[in-house]
Amino acid sequence: MAKQKVKEKAIEETLWQSCDKLRGSVEPAEYKHVVLGLIFLKFASDKFEQRRKELIAEGKEKYVEMKDFYAMKNVFYLEEISRWSYIIKNAKQNDISLKIDTALNTIEKNNPALKGALPDNYFSRLGLDKSKLASLLDTINEIDTLRDNGQDVVGRVYEYFLSKFALKEGKGKGEFYTPKSIVNLIAEMIEPYKGIIYDPACGSGGMFVQSIKFIEAHNGSKKEVSIYGQEYTNTTYKLAKMNLAIRGISGNMGEKAADTFHNDQHKDLKADFIMANPPFNQKAWRAENELLDDPRWMGYEVPPKSNANYGWILNMVSKLSENGVAGFILANGALSGGGEEYKIRRKLIENKLVEAILVLPQDMFYTTNISVTLWILNKNKKAHSREIGDEIRHYRNRENEILFMDLRQIGVPFEKKFIQFSEDNIKQITGTYHQWQVAEIENVPEFCYSATLEEVEKKDFSLVPSKYIEFVNRDENIDFDEKMTALKGEFAELLKAEAQSKNDLLNVFKELGYEIEL
Template structure:
């Protein structure tokens, strides 16, 4: 028994914090509770940064300036008045009006720091009516985070990202649209390589695409100051999440003046982006009225996207925002690969205009909100020969304008959170390497078609398939039925069946408790 305990994997800081905080949730829905937890993490982080900067000012003999906003803003540190600092919050943690104190602190910080305008929750803590004791316990839990312990490891960013992912899992199917799984975002970044220029996300959720873009730049020794970020988000609470998520990492972004619908109120009508990364809502219905947006400039040169599905509305919105050499990587439901009607006409023109560069089918069960298989599209406004300089190294990408690379990643992926799949770091690198090797198209590289993985199709091939972009129509498959891993399928079914039985047992127990509380105990 002792050996088993010793061998048991030690929980990470993020896991420990999640376990502690999640027990305190009680009757508050996770869709609401995430704003409480993440706001407190932000408050603790901002306060730690403030106190650290204040100490440095005092050490330099500048104590008389230690309460002046300007001496913090110039170093991208948020200025916090006395009543907003974490030490003050902790000192009041046992009071019944703790929720009001926290709400007041967040409002005051936002007023004192213009870059946080619209980022922090407004009277959220008071409105949720959390029990004072539970809120105090949550504050104690957040107090355990040493946000400045390791600057290189981005401690608070890790915690924030972990909590966002866990909340997306907790909210489940039909909810959690604010979060795109990290390995998918990594894959997009590695493929389109957003080193320098303008990055845009028309449905940015909590800002994950932007965070991973900056991480990509830093990991490849680039300069994040050479990137400008533009985004848009419709849901007000998610808009705030994104602004907090970026602020917590010191990333500045233009998110538009207010949360707004990208189609009905485009916040960046004249934008031309060098890189677009997006995970817009899948198969969005009734996104415009029958007579609305029919002459929108974003559709110019193409048919008007159908009212019953916004997929091609999102595609054309992104096409209209691409700069002359712009590249887009985005996720869509597989139905967009072969739809008829207006979708067919738009897709045909995109292909004929040589915009479609690559189509990748992703593994199933990667998303927390849906179990369907989805597709990663790469659009490129300049597929012709071009020279790119990255960190002093010149790369010559030769002409692939008359070809489209198809990839099938459904055989890739490693288990994650029991019933989900994610791409490993090695798999992301493998896919990106294959794409860039194909892109370079030189005698020095070794791209070749691989059965059940990738195929470079000519435009004539695609025309012969009536402009279908379904990868399985092009990639060779061998012994398809023999490729089914029976043990893997049974293991997955076992997990799902176990979850169903546990849920049923819990429902039965809850029902018995209800009768018991009413004075009608049931003996089974």
């Protein structure tokens, strides 16, 4: 592949098509670590060589092998055996897999910020076909990671590959990736401009990346934010650390991959912004007698062991600073569940923490086609002012209101069978929300409704938007619980009729002298 061709076509798409052809028998779940590990290695090498040339040009040739002179410019120091030029020179050798593993291991050893970040013996362990690996190296060699600093070429490639791998892995997998337009929406809603940002289930770190992009778009500095995250799956933890490292973002991801509930690595954290997409409807997340006195429940009921949704909510509430805001995704069932969930939800509403509830369209996630909800919780809904870039926003008192939005008819097609929000969609949604924060707005049928807490109490503390938003053109004004109860009754009758029919048929055969054993 000539470099000129890469420039003519979107580099992300060209590389994906080339790499995907080479995958062979390696599963996407494994192959993504191979490809993304190599992309990182190429990027780190390019930055290293650039800095090395700078030092030589400045007459500092005697310092070219000193780590500190690279670290001061946020560049990773690479020994010769870890440099891309060395890998490419040996690409056709029989032991190239071992050389790549050694290169990645050496980079991690020499750069403490990368501890636990890079693939560990992936290449040797997977037994990749030598010729295919050589072709993959040639393909990735085409990435000019320094071609346009302003365009974040390698970041774009990395993000594109993450999304494509999530698509490939399909339902029940790919939890490491939250679709980009949803992450963009959350960032534009809560506006994490300055302070501490936390994600308790950070996947591959997309929330953090978008937070930094939001800050840069508003002429802020990423030095004014601190990143804290936690991830349960070890391989995904590595993806997140690589994702941040590629963009020069420093963050505290904990000492290792760990379960947020059972090994909270940020126990005393108070965050100004929380962005999260925790696992939906996680079952058996704690044993019967576990976490009963956990301080994160803060006087609320203990979340049921059968579903972690409210465990995630209370974990996040416990981590919010006095002015903290959280934006997170949950399955729709959390809007109206009974039992302990009802009691927790009621207290959250009575404590005036719930600011906005937005139902998203179906088919936005690669791992499930269900419609899900974006929750916005806010510890300070009183009148106050806040600086966001060059703007000073004056908020009104919203303590006794909750904004409901139905976004199910919004979005544009993506990858044939998926839906995503366009930039205009995000502007419309966030514009409505931020306008509501500063002034009263008109309720728009089939789109938004500002409900008082008194209205919510009358609906028995349900947070289902269709209970509040008016629907005039669609038969959407349906009580979900009532509808499900009716369907349950109908289904029971159908099963009963089926059992009776089966019994009648068996009796007919019996009368004819035939016994049928089931």
